[in-house]
Amino acid sequence: MTEPAPATAIPTTQRARLTVLSGPTAVGKGTISAEMRRRRPELWISVSATTRPRRPGEVEGVHYHFVTAEQFDEMVATGQMLEWAVVHGVHRYGTPREPVERELAGGRPVLLELDLQGARQVRVAMPEARFVFLEPPTWEELVQRLVGRGTEGPEERERRLVTARQELAAVSEFDDVVVNDDVARATAELMSLMGLREQVA
Template identity: 50%
Template sequence: MRKASLFVISAPSGCGKTTLMEIVCARIPRLKFSVSSTTRPPRPGEIHGVHYFFLTEEEFFRKVEKGEFLEWARVHDHYYGTDGTIVKKWLDEGYDVMLDIDVQGARQVKCLVPDAVTIFILPPSWEELERRLTERRTEPPDAIARRLTTARSEVAEAFWFDYLVVNDDVNRAASTIMAVIESARSRTIKSYGLIYNLMGRNP
């Protein structure tokens, strides 16, 4: 049986990561998207349990104390975390799992799961990134300036990711991510069961 894979997607705010992941998850079977937990308030249109699990700081740190997070970090004055119990359950059931987390969290996951596939989404330019953040109209100018500053430090970390994808065209970028996922699914180390079956042997 093929071993399930863990995919970690990181990107600066405004790179279109959420849209890309929605496209990819809709097109690839047996791929689960892990919804992160956060202490930040929901933006207009965001739904609890769909976009994020919105928690109070007390609720968040209760989960930290119980060791329920695969990773967690403070980002832009709020906390974010990935529920490790859900991720493990899906992987054990044979589903590949995709995480949407920041660079800090990606490092934590890579240390815990060395064979996790890491993908970093880049904007086509700084000017385009600033335009996207401004047109969202969800934050004041000073918050946008902080996000741009954070974006530069995040891009500086992109060199250690397994793959870099420039989101200059959403369909092309989504196709690239899907190609990475299909390639990982075909890796020899992940498909040893198929080889043994073809040879008429049990692993």
């Protein structure tokens, strides 16, 4: 009698782990995310939807999906948002759910760059995710970065600084902390936390 051939395991794509990067306004989340994308093009970084007006140089679908308040309401009402929040008491930001789920299921590493409110919602929806807090080297450095970029008026800047103090107080809610004292170093640390290696040229 011939012995049956051993069963061969069918290879499956392992679901990737979501990483959420958060931190106070002007700490450099966007800069770090852009550097992550440059170093590892296979990393998928979600593009948020927002009701905020587009700033000079921003590109639709690259920096944000710019939508009307009515469009945003519809996305929330139909369950299309993984998270959403009103930021600085004015504009709404949110992460479309379907693209994130699709990329994770396909085994692709995903990075979400979120404010504190959004990160908290994702922790409820996806507690298995990794939550990383990007911290400035000092409060004075954060203020200097916010003033230096010149994209907000005095009232908006003061509102953002009040929010930043509240956000900094939430650092203990996160799994890991990365200090953004140097973009290259901070990016390398985040890559290490995500288990990503530098590509060799």
